[in-house]
Amino acid sequence: MKKIVFISGATASGKSGFVHNLIDKYFNNNAYIISIDSIQVYKYMDIGSAKPSIDEINKYNYRMVNILEPTVNFNIKDYLDIFKDVISNINDNKVIFGVGGTGFYIDAIKYGIFEEMNDNQESSQNIRKELYERIDKYGLESLYLELLNIDKDAAESIDRFNSRRVVRALEVYYNTGKKFSELRKTRKPVIDLEYLSYIIDIDREVLYENINKRVDLMFDKGLLDEVKRIINMGVNNSNTSMQAIGYKECYDYIINNSMSLDETIELIKKRTRNFAKRQLTWFRREEHRKITVNDIDITADDIKLFYGI
Numbered sequence: 230m231k232k233i234v235f236i237s238g239a240t241a242s243g244k245s246g247f248v249h250n251l252i253d254k255y256f257n258n259n260a261y262i263i264s265i266d267s268i269q270v271y272k273y274m275d276i277g278s279a280k281p282s283i284d285e286i287n288k289y290n291y292r293m294v295n296i297l298e299p300t301v302n303f304n305i306k307d308y309l310d311i312f313k314d315v316i317s318n319i320n321d322n323k324v325i326f327g328v329g330g331t332g333f334y335i336d337a338i339k340y341g342i343f344e345e346m347n348d349n350q351e352s353s354q355n356i357r358k359e360l361y362e363r364i365d366k367y368g369l370e371s372l373y374l375e376l377l378n379i380d381k382d383a384a385e386s387i388d389r390f391n392s393r394r395v396v397r398a399l400e401v402y403y404n405t406g407k408k409f410s411e412l413r414k415t416r417k418p419v420i421d422l423e424y425l426s427y428i429i430d431i432d433r434e435v436l437y438e439n440i441n442k443r444v445d446l447m448f449d450k451g452l453l454d455e456v457k458r459i460i461n462m463g464v465n466n467s468n469t470s471m472q473a474i475g476y477k478e479c480y481d482y483i484i485n486n487s488m489s490l491d492e493t494i495e496l497i498k499k500r501t502r503n504f505a506k507r508q509l510t511w512f513r514r515e516e517h518r519k520i521t522v523n524d525i526d527i528t529a530d531d532i533k534l535f536y537g538i
Contacts, residue, residue, distance in 0.1 A: 230421045231316055233263070234532055235327045237335055237512060238429030239505035241439040243522040245281060247429060248326050252289055255529040256324050261290040263315060265329030265338070268473045270308070271299045273459055276452045277475040279443065292319075299459050299470040305337050312338060313420045324536055327424075332511035333386070335426075341418040356403050360396045372399060382410035386511060388504060391472050425535050427528065428517035437502050444475070444498045453479055453490075460484070474500045 238244050252260045264270070268278040272295045286294060292315045297303055319325055327335065364372060369392050376398050377384040387394045398409040405412070431439075456479040464471055466480055475497050482493040520528055 230423055231319075231321070231325070232423045232536060233316065233325045233327050233425075234535070235265075235335055235424055235426045236429070237265075237328075237332065237426070237517070238330060238431070239436055239508040239512075240279070240330050240501060241443045241505070242330075242429040242431045242436060243439075244328050244330065244429055245279075245285075247520075247522045247525070248328050249285065249289060251525050251529060251532075252326075254525060255533075258290075259322070260324040260326060261292060261319050262326045262328050263312065264291060264293045265327050265331055265334045266293075267303070267308070267331050267334060268470065268476075269294045269329075270297050270303060271295075271301075271470050272297065273462070274299055274455070274470060274473075274476070276447050276450050276455045277473065277479075279447075299462060299464045300468060302469045304469070305334065305342055308334060309337055309342065309419045316420065316422075324532060324538075330508050332508060336511075339418065339422070339424065353400055353404050356400050357396060360399055361392075364392055364396075369395060372396070375399065376402075380408040380410050383408065385507070386410070388474075388507065390474070390477070390500060393469060393472055423535075425531065426517045427520050428512050430519040430521055436505060440501050440505060441498050444494060444501060447475065448494060453483070456480060457483060474504055 236244050236248050248262060252262075264281075266278065268274055269280045270293060271278070274280070280294060281289070281291060285291070293308075293312065296311065316325065327338065329335070360372060369390065372392075373384065373389045373395050376395055379402055380398060383398045387398065389395065401407070401409045401412065452475065456476055459470070459476075460480065460483065466472075466477060466484075471477055471480055478493050478497050478500070481487050482490065488496070518531070
């Protein structure tokens with residue numbers, strides 16, 4: 230049975246830096262990092278996803294980064310299929326870290342995903358089309374409030390600004406008559422795993438300050454130019470890749486000119502802080518060992534014991 234150590238937490242909480250330091254001090258070339266991130270899988274989307282540098286990707290044996298074109302619409306089933314193949318091909322004597330803040334993906338790795346009951350494809354397509362038409366007419370917020378009323382657990386576990394996931398949860402409900410959150414309980418994992426789960430604990434005010442600084446740094450590094458290049462590749466706001474916070478706001482700024490650049494930056498900061506709050510809510514539902522970025526030594530001892538090294 231494969232073993233993996235999950236290091237999760239809110240965006241900008243210091244996950245990657247913590248794991249890099251942990252590997253440098255204790256595990257050297259004996260470790261791999263699997264990125265558990267729904268945007269880092271895409272090529273060319275580096276700045277807005279806070280992707281590790283090419284040097285870091287090579288040094289720390291990253292997997293699940295830079296594997297897809299941004300025009301490809303990618304979902305959790307696709308991720309799990311690739312994840313299973315990736316982790317199966319890592320030698321058993323290697324320490325494997327699963328690092329990321331996409332709680333939905335970590336949850337799916339641990340417990341699997343459900344297969345929708347009575348999921349009639351033609352019906353699904355019709356429902357999906359109608360829901361997207363309603364977004365165009367009334368806005369995404371109206372659909373999110375509808376989901377909140379129908380299935381509060383599902384609504385609170387997803388990004389309210391991610392139209393694809395809001396639509397999917399409503400689509401499943403209207404197509405099957407069952408709540409998205411209830412169907413999730415029937416899941417089976419795609420691969421047997423033993424795991425340790427850690428979450429980076431950080432003061433809320435410090436986290437928000439980190440987020441604000443990170444967003445400013447992204448624009449200093451050229452986030453707008455990055456989004457323009459992706460748009461020139463044929464990506465638009467119907468693609469999964471353009472649903473990520475930071476990218477969709479820049480897309481609106483570039484294509485629709487709906488607000489000023491300063492307003493766009495502030496909106497990204499606000500939505501990222503809100504997203505971080507939802508991440509923390511999600512992770513509180515699971516059993517995790519809370520650690521700070523300074524708890525390298527004690528965490529290393531736990532991991533060595535877990536792997537028997």
